[in-house]
Amino acid sequence: MHFIPQIIFIVLLAVGIYLFAKKVGFIKANILMGRDEIINDNKPLRWRNVLLLAFGQKKMFKNPLVAVLHFVIYAGFIIINIEVLEIILDGIFGTHRLFAQPLGIVYNFLINVFECFAVGVIIVCIIFLIRRNVLHIKRFLSNDLNGWPRSDANYILISEIILMCLFLTMNATDTILQGRNYGHYAQHITGNFLFSEHLQFIFNHLSSPQIEVVERMAWWLHIAGILAFLNYLPYSKHLHILLAFPNAYYANLEPKGKMHNMPEIQKEVLYAMQPELIPADAANETTHKFGAKDVADLSWKNLLDAYSCTECGRCTAACPANLTGKKLSPRLIMMKTRDRMEELGKRREKQVENWQSDEKSLLHNYITTEELRACTTCNACVEECPVSISPLDIILQLRRYLIMEESNAPQEWNSTFSNIENNFAPWKFSPEERDQWVNS
Template sequence: MTIVLFAVLLLVGGGFFAVNVLKIRSNILLGRDVDRTDKSSERWKTMLLVAFGQKKMFQRPLPALLHLAVYSAFVITQIELIEIVADGLTGNHRLFMSSLGGFYTFIISFIEILSVLAFVATFAFLARRNLLKVPRFVKSEMNGWPKLDANLILIFEIILVTFIFMMNGADEVLYNRGLTHANGVEGVSGSFGFAVSQFVGPAFFGGMSEGALHVIERIGWWGHIAMVFVFLNYLPFSKHFHILLAFPNTYFSNLEKKGKFTNMEAVTKEVKLMLDPNADPFAAPAPEEGEVPQRFGARDVTDLTWKNLLDAYTCTECGRCTAACPANQTGKKLSPRKIVMDTRDRLEEVGNNIRKHGKEYDDGKSLIHDYITEEEIWACTSCNACVQECPVNIDPLNIIMELRRYSVMEESKMPAELTGMLTNIENNGAPWQFSPSDRLNWKDEA
């Protein structure tokens, strides 16, 4: 009966996760195409260093070490999860212990040590957010769900580690008594000797009866796997989906030099025609077969590239981009983190609308104006500090520039200061309000 129950839990939990992942994938594919298949060796290197090696995290050593403890525990404990799944589907208990012997003890001990470090790091993260109130964690965009989300995942981690030590600790005491959860009879000798539970088990559960130990061990075992499925299915609704998306996101990073902006192909063609002395200035170029007219810049999320949308789902909401932003530091409204979060929220809304009403449905909203204001995008100095700081290579600046491009080229909107400058460039060939012939008059002044 327990095997059937476990199999149902595995299918339902895994199936629900797969459905939500496919929804996110379909949302990301709503973006425009962009080629990120070049320089594969450099991309693999970037992914290994930035995502797997967490290279950019270590610009701040203390939070980096805390994060490394949680990250390492998450990755390595998947080994133990394989055994739990195998036990659940076969009805065995610690299926790999007899075949692996001392190596099994080493693996579980290593997992326990990492779990303890993750346990400590989790409380440190909770304190940083709720007691110390690190400035980048208390910005206005973090009110409400973002704050709750960050705390929930840390609480889940504490519960998960607690279940691990309930399971291993009770098992340790049973084996010390010559008993085992698998059959509850005498004749089993020895001890697991796991690094932590050999002390935790006797300390917390040593005075309990055999029946109570069986209950504690089963609560730990079922609680552990239940929390894994809760965590798994919570990820698609949480900022912590970056645990999975950090790897593809860093692989598909923009490998061009920072500060290089993209040119629209349609505009480039027009400029080349204008400069071509043999071209007919009154002849409109024939559209290529199958060519879809592209909006100038981005009005909504579907005008952005799929990589911009992947960025939005990968955002960790750590706020390093906003903390480094000079515009934000001077009190301006811009927060690069909010730009990315707003993009993700709008994408979720658009994706849900399409699934309910079809692709042609228009809710009358847009990313610019309804989610992100003109004040925000024009506060940006395009310095790339946010891009440099992001630990998973998200590019908020690219989104901002596309929104600016739409505002200028399709809505003819820009700050008055820029209007004067552009007029001067058009008339005088320079940002200043005097003709080129007068540009060097300063050298004749006494």
């Protein structure tokens, strides 16, 4: 009977880790649907981005107050969960506060630090709930977030408040029982902690056995809640808590205004200008697809971007096309790309034959021509993103497919293309006449 709680804990832990690993494998397979892309240059700068952009929240500090609040909730939740290691070991070995005796006064210092962060997380979560649901900030009211996305953020914030309250309750009841020299709690005297001692009055009127029940319930609910939170993350926009780090590492380091030419197009132009360079076996060369129609045509980095999206809406709030009432929303571009990956991933998991061919595609069925044409390629969305996502890269690739594979462009664009092709400039006059404006 003594080992039953340990067995229950080990089973709970194993199930939680298994389900999380299974979902992570699903997401990894979805990301790897994309084209291969080699990103291994300038590693020192990439690690610097991880520290400054992912952990340091550098871009958030354009608004210092919000940045500090976000850093508290982000760093606080990560740091507090260091204490989960002790809970896991206690659960496996049937011990209680395993590190208290070996660490001594250092243990009390660490728990006090954790409690400071716990209180900070609770306060910040309440502030964020007010910002989202009371202050009516425009980017949180957008139709982009209708349905599940709007509820998702609230669920996460409420969950974090509950987990932090359970942590403080666990400490408050534990230290009461220590003070009463009750049972095995008397063997681990830590003294009171910074914030939880102010919660003891809530439980002091209870008998020691009743307080033990409260402490055990808080302990079990805390670890079960963390495992539930862990398994909720992959289904939530808060997956960026994990993916912000690799996404910052693999961020594009080139100037934001630089667009990459397509080697296939450059080769076609070269052959048109110098036919003598066409190789003898050119007819046998593999035909390349220009641009992207579906998620498999995008690179794995584009798909990692989609899963890393925080849905904060800063990109859309800065988008000049969106601000003038056009349909384009960079945030929605990323959300739709992720939705398309999820749909194809489920078909793959069900082992549907030809799972990548379901008569739908990212272009047209998820992202419309109207959205793509509204983009001015100004890079405002890329500049604003706190985790270095590039909606523009996806937009450009989809737009290239529209124009080069489907010949689907507005008449004004076709006229410009024709002028560039024939006159080497967007204007409708020959190069020889280009200097005649000085005579007018």
